[in-house]
Amino acid sequence: MGEEKSKIKETYILNLPGAGVSAGPPLGPVIGQFGINTTKFVQDFNEKTKLFFEFNPKLKVYLNIHHDKNYTIEIDKPPLPYIFAICSNFSADYENSGVRYIKFSDFLKIVKFKFTIKNEKDFF
Numbered sequence: 115m116g117e118e119k120s121k122i123k124e125t126y127i128l129n130l131p132g133a134g135v136s137a138g139p140p141l142g143p144v145i146g147q148f149g150i151n152t153t154k155f156v157q158d159f160n161e162k163t164k165l166f167f168e169f170n171p172k173l174k175v176y177l178n179i180h181h182d183k184n185y186t187i188e189i190d191k192p193p194l195p196y197i198f199a200i201c202s203n204f205s206a207d208y209e210n211s212g213v214r215y216i217k218f219s220d221f222l223k224i225v226k227f228k229f230t231i232k233n234e235k236d237f238f
Contacts, residue, residue, distance in 0.1 A: 127175070127177075197224050
């Protein structure tokens with residue numbers, strides 16, 4: 115772990131939409147100035163966050179740039195209340211009841227993302 119830390123040259127904190135980044139401005143020029151392959155970064159990031167493409171949450175991303183121009187991406191996953199608020203829908207009588215609901219399929223996406231379950235069979 116300590117050896118891996120020593121390879122990191124710089125760390126940047128970015129706020130990015132989940133699975134919604136593109137290689138164009140403003141992200142492309144910012145990452146490109148550090149010698150990082152912007153297209154590869156976009157593909158890696160979108161792959162890591164593809165479960166939330168339709169919800170588009172803002173994610174706090176730590177971009178660790180290594181001395182050899184490689185990088186690692188660490189994502190602070192948003193808190194559950196924020197994710198539920200994005201995913202939930204209002205019931206027909208929301209003004210009277212204040213009830214919101216969430217689809218079961220959306221709930222499973224949240225669980226997979228929040229707890230990084232790699233194999234659905236392990237979950238069920």
